Amino acid sequence: MERDSSDAGSMRAAAKEPVERPRSRGEAKAYFRAKLIDAAIEAIGRHGFSGLSVSRLVEYSGLARGMVNLHFDRKDKLLHEVLKHLADAYRASWQAAVASADGPAARLWALIEHDVKRKGHDDRSLIAWLAFRQEAITNPTYRPLCDTREAAFFATVKSACAALIKEGGYDIKPDVAALGITFLLEGLWLDWALDPERYQPKIGRAVCEAHLAAIFPKHFGKHRQK
Amino acid sequence: MERDSSDAGSMRAAAKEPVERPRSRGEAKAYFRAKLIDAAIEAIGRHGFSGLSVSRLVEYSGLARGMVNLHFDRKDKLLHEVLKHLADAYRASWQAAVASADGPAARLWALIEHDVKRKGHDDRSLIAWLAFRQEAITNPTYRPLCDTREAAFFATVKSACAALIKEGGYDIKPDVAALGITFLLEGLWLDWALDPERYQPKIGRAVCEAHLAAIFPKHFGKHRQK
DNA sequence: TTGCGTTTGATGAATGATCGTTCATAGAAT
DNA sequence: ATTCTATGAACGATCATTCATCAAACGCAA
Numbered sequence: 329m330e331r332d333s334s335d336a337g338s339m340r341a342a343a344k345e346p347v348e349r350p351r352s353r354g355e356a357k358a359y360f361r362a363k364l365i366d367a368a369i370e371a372i373g374r375h376g377f378s379g380l381s382v383s384r385l386v387e388y389s390g391l392a393r394g395m396v397n398l399h400f401d402r403k404d405k406l407l408h409e410v411l412k413h414l415a416d417a418y419r420a421s422w423q424a425a426v427a428s429a430d431g432p433a434a435r436l437w438a439l440i441e442h443d444v445k446r447k448g449h450d451d452r453s454l455i456a457w458l459a460f461r462q463e464a465i466t467n468p469t470y471r472p473l474c475d476t477r478e479a480a481f482f483a484t485v486k487s488a489c490a491a492l493i494k495e496g497g498y499d500i501k502p503d504v505a506a507l508g509i510t511f512l513l514e515g516l517w518l519d520w521a522l523d524p525e526r527y528q529p530k531i532g533r534a535v536c537e538a539h540l541a542a543i544f545p546k547h548f549g550k551h552r553q554k
Numbered sequence: 555m556e557r558d559s560s561d562a563g564s565m566r567a568a569a570k571e572p573v574e575r576p577r578s579r580g581e582a583k584a585y586f587r588a589k590l591i592d593a594a595i596e597a598i599g600r601h602g603f604s605g606l607s608v609s610r611l612v613e614y615s616g617l618a619r620g621m622v623n624l625h626f627d628r629k630d631k632l633l634h635e636v637l638k639h640l641a642d643a644y645r646a647s648w649q650a651a652v653a654s655a656d657g658p659a660a661r662l663w664a665l666i667e668h669d670v671k672r673k674g675h676d677d678r679s680l681i682a683w684l685a686f687r688q689e690a691i692t693n694p695t696y697r698p699l700c701d702t703r704e705a706a707f708f709a710t711v712k713s714a715c716a717a718l719i720k721e722g723g724y725d726i727k728p729d730v731a732a733l734g735i736t737f738l739l740e741g742l743w744l745d746w747a748l749d750p751e752r753y754q755p756k757i758g759r760a761v762c763e764a765h766l767a768a769i770f771p772k773h774f775g776k777h778r779q780k
Numbered sequence: 781t782t783g784c785g786t787t788t789g790a791t792g793a794a795t796g797a798t799c800g801t802t803c804a805t806a807g808a809a810t
Numbered sequence: 811a812t813t814c815t816a817t818g819a820a821c822g823a824t825c826a827t828t829c830a831t832c833a834a835a836c837g838c839a840a
Contacts, residue, residue, distance in 0.1 A: 351808090351809080352809080353808095353809065353810080353814075353815075356809095356815080356816095357815090360816095373692075374692065375692055376603075376688070376689055376691070376692035376693065377602075377603070377604055377688075378603055378604035378689075379692065381798080381799065381800085382799075382800060382801085383798075383799080383800095391816090391817095392816060392817045392818065393801095393817075393818055393819090394801090394802085394803085394816070394817060394818070395816075395817085396800085396801090397800085397801060397802075398815075398816070398817095402800080402801085403800065403801090404800095455691055455692070458688065458691065459688060459691075459692075461744070461748070462602075462684060462685060462688040463602060463604075464748060465602070465681055465684065465685075465747045465748060466599075466600065466601055466602035466605065466681070466685075467602065471748065471749070475748060475749070477745065499776070500764050500768075501760075503757075504757070504760050504761050504764050505764070507741075507745075507757065507761045508738065508761045508764060508765055510741060510745075511737065511738045511739075511740065511741020511742055511745065511761065512734065512737045512738055512741065513737075513741070514737065514740055514741035514744055514745075515733075515736060515737020515738065515739070515740035515741055516737055518687070518740055519703070519733075519737065519740075521691045522687070522690060522691060522697065522701060523697070523701070531729075531730070531733065534727075534730050535730050535733045535734045535737065538726050538730050538731070538734060538769065539734055539765065539768070539769070542726075542765070542768030542769040543764065543765070543768040550725070577834090577835080578835080579788075579789075579834095579835060579836080582789080582790095582835095583789090586789095586790095607824080607825065607826085608825075608826060608827085609824075609825080609826095617790090617791095618790060618791045618792065619791075619792055619793090619827095620790070620791060620792070620827085620828085620829085621790075621791085622826085622827090623826080623827060623828075624789075624790070624791095628826085628827085629826065629827090
């Protein structure tokens with residue numbers, strides 16, 4: 329029933345202790361909460377959602393057993409905080425990527441390039457994020473936080489598509505175009521997660537490029553203007 | 555930590571007992587194995603991978619507690635059999651869909667239509683399949699059986715793409731085209747799983763249609779010949 | 781066929797491990 | 811001196827698995 333794991337785990341906890349524990353009470357609270365959230369991401373990333381136990385949290389965080397309940401009341405609530413943390417981090421990451429791009433075509437490409445390269449994402453976080461999204465299927469309380477068509481993200485893609493369609497006079501509905509791009513990225517993530525060794529950003533990028541060039545030829549075609 | 559579930563479960567087990575238990579020994583074995591596999595799919599589909607316990611198997615199958623170990627030795631081995639069952643069923647299903655189509659374009663569309671409509675798949679099986687594929691990320695023993703680029707499926711898509719590219723003289727590599735389609739279907743599945751109420755085959759089909767029309771315009775374009 | 785000893789399958793109470801959670805205690809910050 | 815945080819042993823629940831016990835299917839003789 330159990331996965332491999334090979335290394336002790338406590339090693340890791342000991343290894344990443346560059347920041348000393350704060351002395352004052354207010355700061356310590358945030359410090360410990362962050363530490364537990366990190367440990368949870370690490371544990372889920374390594375052993376999957378079902379592999380996350382309090383014992384594992386203790387192992388990876390190096391903290392005492394009671395800390396989970398002291399700072400989060402229930403393990404369940406910690407998990408929701410973890411998901412919120414992941415969602416926030418992802419949103420901040422892609423929004424930063426989009427912010428530094430001008431025009432709908434550039435914004436759209438920045439979004440895709442961001443996902444293809446997985447900028448601002450460490451591997452564990454990504455796998456944990458996927459695990460939560462899977463869990464959301466049978467546990468609806470996670471759904472709002474990790475929907476495939478997460479409001480802000482999808483709205484950004486859709487508005488960029490709408491602008492391009494208007495500019496280029498393409499015969500496609502913004503909804504359909506945006507969903508296509510979203511689904512494509514979805515598959516990209518999963519393909520990477522299932523076999524990170526095999527996955528190559530170059531190929532992922534080529535797939536997205538081909539898709540965009542096909543539906544928005546004037547903006548992304550091989551011999552596009554500008 | 556625990557999900558809802560509302561209904562008793564034992565109800566279900568009692569409900570679907572149209573086939574009487576075989577009396578002869580040889581047949582009984584297959585009968586019980588199938589029953590446990592069904593119960594496992596049901597349990598995973600309802601409560602996720604982490605929600606599958608032997609107790610739950612007993613609840614959904616109506617069989618005795620020892621049956622899992624009697625027929626599959628370990629729960630772990632049962633799970634691998636379940637995955638094999640799901641993989642076989644899916645392969646048989648899409649291959650049947652492809653078999654009744656002539657030419658690469660028709661074959662490709664049959665494949666997509668099959669996934670869009672989710673023919674031959676009950677919902678529980680699909681969710682269970684997704685759960686296994688997620689689990690494969692952290693438990694590599696599941697990987698060969700549920701790879702996104704599962705050999706036979708991907709090869710079929712790729713060869714169809716290659717034929718279309720040759721026919722139409724499209725400027726895209728078969729690999730890239732096939733991956734794009736695969737990723738698209740991936741996203742489709744997840745979108746459905748996360749919110750079956752919201753998902754509409756019509757929209758899923760439209761997204762795929764738009765993609766195909768964009769990359770293979772001569773075969774799938776709005777005003778295509780034939 | 782019928783009856784009977786043997787073999788095999790099915791059962792579920794019992795087991796030890798691990799789960800998430802509690803709480804009395806110790807210690808540090810205020 | 812007081813207040814609050816951190817600790818980890820202990821708890822009951824549940825986990826997967828075992829195995830003694832029972833029952834039914836089987837092979838064979840009559």
